[in-house]
Amino acid sequence: MEITLVQGDITEQRVDAVVNAANSSLLGGGGVDGAIHRRGGPEILAECRALRADRYAGGLPAGQAVATTAGRLPARWVIHTVGPVYAKSEDRSHLLTSCYAESLKVADSLAARVVAFPAVSAGVYGWPMDDAARIALATVRAAGTRVTEARFVLFGAEAYRVFSDVLARLDG
Numbered sequence: 001m002e003i004t005l006v007q008g009d010i011t012e013q014r015v016d017a018v019v020n021a022a023n024s025s026l027l028g029g030g031g032v033d034g035a036i037h038r039r040g041g042p043e044i045l046a047e048c049r050a051l052r053a054d055r056y057a058g059g060l061p062a063g064q065a066v067a068t069t070a071g072r073l074p075a076r077w078v079i080h081t082v083g084p085v086y087a088k089s090e091d092r093s094h095l096l097t098s099c100y101a102e103s104l105k106v107a108d109s110l111a112a113r114v115v116a117f118p119a120v121s122a123g124v125y126g127w128p129m130d131d132a133a134r135i136a137l138a139t140v141r142a143a144g145t146r147v148t149e150a151r152f153v154l155f156g157a158e159a160y161r162v163f164s165d166v167l168a169r170l171d172g
């Protein structure tokens with residue numbers, strides 16, 4: 001599997017699946033979640049509501065992932081995953097690892113080959129970018145998956161630089 005890094009907006013990626021850093025309500029939020037729902041349109045929210053009424057009545061727990069349509073995005077599916085909120089007092093990194101591992105499992109179940117990821121938990125949820133990048137890249141690198149490209153779409157030059165440095169270190 002190839003890991004690629006791009007600086008840009010995840011909602012513009014022509015891929016099989018876009019991973020969303022959702023919150024557990026699945027009913028939309030700010031950041032990347034807001035951008036995906038805005039650009040993808042109401043079909044995504046309708047499927048999220050149906051998931052809340054059925055399989056995830058209590059919300060989607062942190063570390064898990066579930067797919068919906070991608071609506072009007074140039075992708076086939078959105079894979080919603082809920083990152084952990086960063087906490088200094090408690091190590092929640094297993095939950096962030098799980099977000100990437102579970103998203104790839106969902107991608108495999110859909111036979112998605114090219115998957116775009118944001119830096120889950122590294123926005124409003126407060127995870128330090130370098131640690132978020134280390135967990136993201138190491139987990140995807142180690143995963144047994146049929147995904148052929150994991151594309152990290154970083155919002156801004158600083159996030160892109162951090163991911164590039166961490167990837168270079170993993171490769172080195």
Ligand code: ADP
Pocket residue numbers: 008009010011021022030031032033035083118119120121122123124125126127153154155159
């Ligand atoms: P979380 O609540 O999991 O922290 P956020 O959406 O707040 O999720 O942030 C996750 C990362 O996604 C942050 O680095 C943020 O800058 C980035 N981000 C926000 N909008 C977009 C977008 N349209 N495309 C790609 N990344 C985005």
